[in-house]
Amino acid sequence: MTGSPFIRISNVTRRFGDVVAVDDLSLDIDKGELFCLLGASGCGKTTLLRMLAGFESVDSGSIEIDGIDMSRVPPATRPVNIMFQNYALFPHMTVDSNIAYGLKRAGLPRAEIESRVTELLRLVRLSGMGGRKPHQLSGGQRQRVALARALARRPKLLLLDEPLAALDKKLREDTQFELVDIQERLETTFIVVTHDQEEAMTLASRIGVMDAGKLVQVDSPRMLYDRPKNSFIADFLGTVSFLEGKVKSAKGGMLQIDGPIPVTAVDPGGFAAGDDVRMAIRPEKISLSRESGGGVNEVKVTVEDMAFTGVASNYRVAGPGGVLLKLTQPNMRRGEPALEWEETGYAAFDPADVVLLRD
Amino acid sequence: MAAVRHFLTRHGRRLVVWLPLLWLVVFFALPLVEVAQTSFTEPRRGIPPFAPLWGFGEDGFFTNFNLENYGLLVEYSQDYLRPAGNSVRLAFFSTLICLVFAYPMAWWIARSSPSHRAILLVLVMLPFWTSSLLRIYALIGLLNTNGFINSMLLQLGLIEAPIRMMQTDFSIYMGMLLTYLPLMILPLYAVMIRLDDDLLDAAADLGASRVEVFRTIVLPLTVPGIIAGSLLVFIPAVGEFVIPALLGGPEQVMIGKVLWTEFFRNRDWPVASAIAMLLLAILALPIIYARYQDGRETALDRAEDAGRGGAA
Amino acid sequence: MNRGISWPALWLGIIGFGILYVPVTVMVIYSFNSSRLVSVWAGFSTKWYGELLENDAVLEALGKSLWVAVNAATLSTVFGVLIALAFVRLGNFRFRLLLSALASMPLVMPEVVTGLSLLLLFIAMEGLLGWPAGRGIDTIIIAHTTFGMCFAAVVVQSRLRDFDMSIEEAAADLGARQPYIFFSITLPVIAPAVIAAWLLAFTLSFDDLVIASFVSGPGSSTLPIVVFSKVRLGVTPEINALATIMILLVAASVVIASAIIYRNSAGRKAAAATGGSGHES
Numbered sequence: 001m002t003g004s005p006f007i008r009i010s011n012v013t014r015r016f017g018d019v020v021a022v023d024d025l026s027l028d029i030d031k032g033e034l035f036c037l038l039g040a041s042g043c044g045k046t047t048l049l050r051m052l053a054g055f056e057s058v059d060s061g062s063i064e065i066d067g068i069d070m071s072r073v074p075p076a077t078r079p080v081n082i083m084f085q086n087y088a089l090f091p092h093m094t095v096d097s098n099i100a101y102g103l104k105r106a107g108l109p110r111a112e113i114e115s116r117v118t119e120l121l122r123l124v125r126l127s128g129m130g131g132r133k134p135h136q137l138s139g140g141q142r143q144r145v146a147l148a149r150a151l152a153r154r155p156k157l158l159l160l161d162e163p164l165a166a167l168d169k170k171l172r173e174d175t176q177f178e179l180v181d182i183q184e185r186l187e188t189t190f191i192v193v194t195h196d197q198e199e200a201m202t203l204a205s206r207i208g209v210m211d212a213g214k215l216v217q218v219d220s221p222r223m224l225y226d227r228p229k230n231s232f233i234a235d236f237l238g239t240v241s242f243l244e245g246k247v248k249s250a251k252g253g254m255l256q257i258d259g260p261i262p263v264t265a266v267d268p269g270g271f272a273a274g275d276d277v278r279m280a281i282r283p284e285k286i287s288l289s290r291e292s293g294g295g296v297n298e299v300k301v302t303v304e305d306m307a308f309t310g311v312a313s314n315y316r317v318a319g320p321g322g323v324l325l326k327l328t329q330p331n332m333r334r335g336e337p338a339l340e341w342e343e344t345g346y347a348a349f350d351p352a353d354v355v356l357l358r359d
Numbered sequence: 360m361a362a363v364r365h366f367l368t369r370h371g372r373r374l375v376v377w378l379p380l381l382w383l384v385v386f387f388a389l390p391l392v393e394v395a396q397t398s399f400t401e402p403r404r405g406i407p408p409f410a411p412l413w414g415f416g417e418d419g420f421f422t423n424f425n426l427e428n429y430g431l432l433v434e435y436s437q438d439y440l441r442p443a444g445n446s447v448r449l450a451f452f453s454t455l456i457c458l459v460f461a462y463p464m465a466w467w468i469a470r471s472s473p474s475h476r477a478i479l480l481v482l483v484m485l486p487f488w489t490s491s492l493l494r495i496y497a498l499i500g501l502l503n504t505n506g507f508i509n510s511m512l513l514q515l516g517l518i519e520a521p522i523r524m525m526q527t528d529f530s531i532y533m534g535m536l537l538t539y540l541p542l543m544i545l546p547l548y549a550v551m552i553r554l555d556d557d558l559l560d561a562a563a564d565l566g567a568s569r570v571e572v573f574r575t576i577v578l579p580l581t582v583p584g585i586i587a588g589s590l591l592v593f594i595p596a597v598g599e600f601v602i603p604a605l606l607g608g609p610e611q612v613m614i615g616k617v618l619w620t621e622f623f624r625n626r627d628w629p630v631a632s633a634i635a636m637l638l639l640a641i642l643a644l645p646i647i648y649a650r651y652q653d654g655r656e657t658a659l660d661r662a663e664d665a666g667r668g669g670a671a
Numbered sequence: 672m673n674r675g676i677s678w679p680a681l682w683l684g685i686i687g688f689g690i691l692y693v694p695v696t697v698m699v700i701y702s703f704n705s706s707r708l709v710s711v712w713a714g715f716s717t718k719w720y721g722e723l724l725e726n727d728a729v730l731e732a733l734g735k736s737l738w739v740a741v742n743a744a745t746l747s748t749v750f751g752v753l754i755a756l757a758f759v760r761l762g763n764f765r766f767r768l769l770l771s772a773l774a775s776m777p778l779v780m781p782e783v784v785t786g787l788s789l790l791l792l793f794i795a796m797e798g799l800l801g802w803p804a805g806r807g808i809d810t811i812i813i814a815h816t817t818f819g820m821c822f823a824a825v826v827v828q829s830r831l832r833d834f835d836m837s838i839e840e841a842a843a844d845l846g847a848r849q850p851y852i853f854f855s856i857t858l859p860v861i862a863p864a865v866i867a868a869w870l871l872a873f874t875l876s877f878d879d880l881v882i883a884s885f886v887s888g889p890g891s892s893t894l895p896i897v898v899f900s901k902v903r904l905g906v907t908p909e910i911n912a913l914a915t916i917m918i919l920l921v922a923a924s925v926v927i928a929s930a931i932i933y934r935n936s937a938g939r940k941a942a943a944a945t946g947g948s949g950h951e952s
Contacts, residue, residue, distance in 0.1 A: 053844060054844075055840055055843075074843075074848075075840075075843045075844050076843050076844070076845075076846045076847060076848050077846070080844075081844055081845065082840075082841075082844050084837050084840070084841055086835070086837055088835070088837035088838045088840065088841040089838070089841075090838055090841070090842070090856060090860075091838070091860060092859045092860055101842065101845050101847070101855075102844075102845030102846050105845055105846030105847050105851075106846055149841075149845070150844075152845075153845065153846065367849075367850045368848060368849060368850065371849055371850055372761060372764075374753075375753050375756050375757050375761065376753075376757050376761065376764055376765075376766065376770065378750065378753055379750045379753050379754045379757070379770065379774070379820060380766060380769070380770050380773070382750060382816075382817070382820070383770070383773040383774060383817070383820075384773065385792075386789065386792070386813060386814075386816075386817040387773055387776070387777060387785075387817055388773060389792055390785070390788030390789050390791060390792040391784075391788050393788060393791035393792050393795055394784070394787060394788045394791060396791075397791055407794045459683065460683055460684075460686065460687035460690070461687070462680075463679075463680035463681070463683040463684045463687070464683070464684045464687045464688070466680060466684075467680070467681065467684045477929065477933050480929075481925060481926060481929045482688065482691075482692075483691075484925060484929075485921070485922055485925050486691045486692070486695075488874050488921050488924075488925055489695075489878075489917065489918045489921045489922070490877070490878035490895065490914075490917065490918075491878065492878065492880055492895050492898060492899060492902075493695075493898070493914040493917060493918060494694065494695060496698070496898070496902050496910060496914060497694035497695045497697065497698035497914065498694045499902070500694070500697060500698050500701065500911070501693070501694045501697055501698075507697050507701070510711075533690070536690055537690060537691065537694065540687060540690070540691060541691075569677065590779065591779070594779040594780075594781070595779060595780075595781055595782070597781065598780075598781020598782065598783055598784060599781070600782065600783050600881050601880060601881070601899075604903075605902065605903070615781060615782075615783045618783045618784075618787070619783060619881075622787065622885075623884075628787075628791075631787060632787065632791070635783065635784045635787050635788070638781055638783070638784055639784060642779075642781070646776065646779060649775075649779060650771075650772065650775060650776075653775060654771075
């Protein structure tokens with residue numbers, strides 16, 4: 001990507017009375033990206049979205065889209081369109097009229113509007129439904145109308161507010177891929193706001209995790225998952241086990257860490273003997289077996305809890321010193337039967353899989 | 360057309376407020392000032408049949424300000440203050456009677472199945488939409504000495520001489536019921552329909568008898584409806600004219616009728632104005648209370664709206 | 672009292688409905704009585720309806736009432752919508768308290784007071800400005816509009832408060848601005864409430880006796896005024912007939928309107944969750 005980013009959010013702040021909804025937030029987004037704003041409710045992501053759309057004013061800072069400052073531009077004239085969480089379809093208009101609304105406002109000639117609408121209906125796979133009214137459609141169909149309507153004006157930026165929240169699981173999975181597909185075809189920049197981390201990881205090329213009005217980490221899904229910046233991120237995405245300890249020594253690219261269990265970790269640099277450190281390990285990186293393998297980072301554990309989820313089994317195992325590990329094992333057929341409740345075994349993990357956090 | 364639209368975009372907000380505001384100031388507030396003014400002048404031959412309160416004549420500024428009208432009200436208290444008291448009494452008991460009937464009716468409607476409820480609501484609204492004048496007229500046909508009820512009772516031999524039902528307190532209360540019952544039912548219904556069934560079950564589960572459930576759960580929660588309905592009935596009932604005019608006798612003089620008579624019969628507009636001021640004085644507290652209740656409701660509504668709004 | 676209602680309450684309810692309907696029912700029946708007297712049923716006859724249709728005074732008054740009511744209702748609705756918009760959408764605007772007081776007091780004011788006050792105003796205005804020249808249809812329309820708009824505002828306000836703002840935001844997002852958004856989106860969606868407000872204002876105007884009596888002039892008698900003057904003289908079968916016609920007309924309209932609304936809302940309930948319930952594809 002050359003030149004300045006397509007969307008530049010610079011030091012944007014928004015207050016509601018005493019509450020700071022968005023706190024000095026800066027973010028650059030590239031053209032054609034499918035970016036996700038991820039966070040729990042109340043973190044400020046919807047406020048930020050509304051500021052991009054023009055429905056909330058910016059207390060301080062600026063928003064630039066394609067090099068143009070948006071501070072005095074009302075929603076109607078911005079090159080931004082938004083797909084609302086509750087779809088906000090016009091109940092008294094047909095699907096055709098809903099989609100055509102923005103085009104009429106743009107003053108396009110009738111023939112062109114008609115062909116655009118047909119094209120969009122085909123894009124969202126609703127051809128032939130143009131004459132229906134919203135209350136005659138299912139939830140999934142309404143969502144597609146909302147998407148088509150928001151795409152009609154060929155916005156430079158499309159904002160999607162929890163686009164999949166109202167759909168049930170099966171539909172959600174199908175729609176996720178459809179959304180990515182449409183975005184890649186149109187090459188429009190998408191910003192999706194969601195609280196569902198699975199959704200974020202499936203859809204986005206980059207995710208910005210927000211908490212209390214601030215951006216905590218912006219990275220690709222894999223980086224966020226494997227290299228979380230702090231405990232908040234580690235805990236927010238997926239499951240994680242935390243261990244506390246103090247660095248005993250650093251030698252040969254490895255750290256020896258003292259704690260409830262002794263841990264050997266690959267040295268990422270920047271740690272010295274005597275540092276307090278917190279370690280995060282992903283569940284799929286911890287193995288569980290009946291016999292001891294005799295390697296490093298192995299601990300004798302008892303199975304406290306276990307859940308069978310078809311594809312895998314999730315375990316909570318307890319070790320010495322109050323250590324609690326969460327691990328996942330795929331249910332492949334193996335020589336030995338899988339461990340059950342209250343049985344003992346050995347949990348182990350590779351030094352390279354230990355993520356070291358400073359907070 | 361585009362020019363109009365441009366104008367509306369720029370001044371829309373202001374127009375939305377100022378158009379109705381100006382109208383109401385001119386045609387609602389100002390008239391009340393006029394009434395106050397007229398209550399301080401004296402009657403006079405001519406058109407209009409009262410002296411101007413102030414003006415500029417040959418000798419400069421003059422005024423006809425006097426308190427005679429109010430003096431009359433006090434001096435002839437039999438003719439003015441007693442009917443005022445009577446009106447309050449009749450309105451008060453009418454409100455109570457309406458409440459006694461409206462409460463179970465509203466409860467019945469609220470507890471019905473949705474399809475029954477729709478029909479019952481139509482049945483309640485129907486009288487509301489028809490002219491109250493005609494309904495009262497129908498009541499006359501019923502209560503008259505030679506009216507329907509008396510004729511029936513005489514024919515059936517249940518009575519020997521017609522019962523006098525017209526021009527009694529009874530006929531007034533009947534008229535008030537007929538006119539105001541729907542107005543009392545609606546606010547009660549609105550509150551009752553929001554009452555959660557589970558609350559009643561919970562109370563019963565915790566040992567409350569039917570009476571106790573009513574007394575401790577239903578009644579307290581429907582109080583806002585009771586207050587709203589009562590104010591909606593009491594305030595206009597005090598100033599009622601048609602009901603005492605058509606159904607009432609010399610014993611049931613109400614202040615609204617007195618005002619009418621002074622105005623149309625005696626052509627004494629200043630006294631009529633003074634009576635209007637008296638009426639307003641009587642109703643000032645209830646009206647202010649009604650506004651206060653209204654304000655509380657909208658504050659609750661707004662808090663509810665805010666709560667329903669999405670989080671960040 | 673958990674579900675259903677107790678016996679004494681039921682009886683009170685039945686009597687209540689009886690009080691509301693028995694007088695009118697009796698009157699309707701006797702409008703077809705060929706005898707003048709209520710005490711005697713002399714056979715079915717529609718002669719009073721015939722006489723009614725010959726009564727020019729009544730017919731003329733009916734026409735005037737209709738004209739006044741249509742005009743007053745329309746003006747009331749327009750102003751009522753403005754008031755409702757102001758309260759629900761404009762937040763804490765200047766003079767909000769004043770408008771709130773002025774718009775709610777006519778709802779409970781005794782009619783004799785509003786009637787008298789308006790007449791005095793019209794006289795003062797005539798003296799000062801030369802308008803209105805005498806009292807007549809116009810002054811009645813103004814009077815009815817004044818209290819009608821307050822009732823209309825209440826009806827529209829409650830609908831407006833439940834209004835889903837996100838569709839207006841969607842319209843703005845798609846390039847529309849006020850007042851286009853209001854006319855293309857808001858108004859159509861609140862249309863049923865606006866119509867209900869119009870009908871309410873119409874009814875209030877058409878039935879008004881007291882205020883019209885104060886502010887009407889010679890030759891501008893509305894139907895209630897005519898009826899009232901006749902009624903004071905006693906029960907007449909012509910008035911029975913007139914009352915029956917009007918009541919049946921209203922009854923028919925209310926029933927038809929309710930049926931339409933009921934059928935509409937059944938379909939609307941499916942549309943209520945525009946967000947979808949997510950159980951289908």
